[in-house]
Amino acid sequence: MADCVIVDGLVKRYGWRVAVRGVSFAIGEGEVVGLLGPNGSGKTTILRVLGGYLPATTGTVQIAGIDVAADSLAARSRIGYVAEDAPLYDGMRVGEFLHFMAAIKGVPGYKAHNAVAMAAKQVDLSAVLALPIGRLSRGYRQRVAIAQALLGDPPLLMLDEPTNALDAYQVIAVRKLIRSLAGQRTVLVASHVLGEIERIASRVMILLDGCLLTTDAMREAGHARQLRLRIAGPASEVLRALRQIPSVVAAASEPGEIGDGYLVELAPTQPVSELARALIGQGFALSELTDVKRDLEGVFLNLTRRAGIVEAEAP
């Protein structure tokens, strides 16, 4: 599978503020990838750089083999972009707007009518083509934004917070729509809503404070082994002892637990018995040891917590 998007060492600064810190990743053709991160983590900035709207401070971005900085117009002609909150020309009618977007995306005149009709049908807009965009509901606005992104049949579709502020029915409809695009083209979806990304994407990248923590959170969820332990004793001593055990990758108090619960991540091939033996050998009373089936939420919490610890421990 060839890569549709290649990002290498991307840094974006706004004056003194660093929004994106050396991000690198690749997305293969036909993949549906989610970019997950809290608000302000740099998702929109990354999408804007990929879309050619913002220049990168350093680093390179290639879309379908074209360097975005070197030939921005050619790269942009291979992108369908849905910006956050769907900014559109409210004074235009839906059909008129889609014809306008088809023209500026270089769809030839004789193909424009069919292209608009196809895009409108794909997102179920045919009934509102004659209405002014300013009179549409948020859900329909989002559909219009997606329809314009589909015009010109770009190989890459990027959607920034596509379900933001939509009601439950609209969220379901948009999610279904994005899922239906999987396989036909490469899709990159940025969102801070973990549940949305989990449902839509086949691969999830996690971004925190401009740093990419993982390019495949699902794989981490599948491979890493997490255990829930209950150990009596002062938390600081227990955590210190846990972190000294070689097979322990990460250890932390269980969120929400006031007592003696801990979450421990083991190196993939290490046996659990070694951990139990080491703890008992140091005189700790181990009362519970259970496997935790990790989901995306667990990976997200674990990675962001670990990044937070690293940041806190930095001099």
Added chain:
Amino acid sequence: MRRFAALLLREERAIFTSSIAYVVVAVFLVIMGYTFTLTLFLSHSPTLVHLFFQIYVLFLLTVPIITMRLVAEERRLRTLELLFTAPVSEVSVIFAKYLASLSLVLVMLALSGAYAITLGILGQPDWGPIWSGYLGLFLLGAALVAIGLMTSSLVSNQIIAALLSLSLFLLLWIIDHFGWLLPDPFDALVVNLSLLVHFTPFATGSIFLSDAGFFISVALLGLFLSVRALGRR
């Protein structure tokens, strides 16, 4: 070319379907009609010189209203993100906005042509100064629209864009008064920045390439700075 045509058509529609355009044109015509009638009855001479100076002042006041929303509104509504993630360049977007706004200025000038026709029917005017006056007004309009577009590209608030344009226009109108106070060679430099100094010869029937060059240079500088401002995202 199809991309540029689409951009231009969208801008033309946006301008000619806005109520602001019609209010501006209506106010322009009412004031012009009053001035034309008054000067004709008072002076009894078949000339449009007074009218040209009146249009000059009205352009300084109305062009900021025409240009204020051009980019500022797109910046506020974030539709620039829509445009610049599509394969269109800053130059084509700016040029489309510029031509569309200039077309409204041309419509205003064309409608004021009714006064020249009336003069032609009622008397025997000297057509040379009338043609040169209209050429001067067109060049003035071209320069003012470029400056207005530039200020609109700098901010995301229409009102601030309009006030900024108006301030610049008024400064360029009266700058020669300050110029005369300065020592040589700064006096000539500042006086030559005056819009009125370069417009007066056109209005009175004299065409100098230096005056035409001034307006064209201001227009090109305004367009260049607009493109640069739009690139600053």
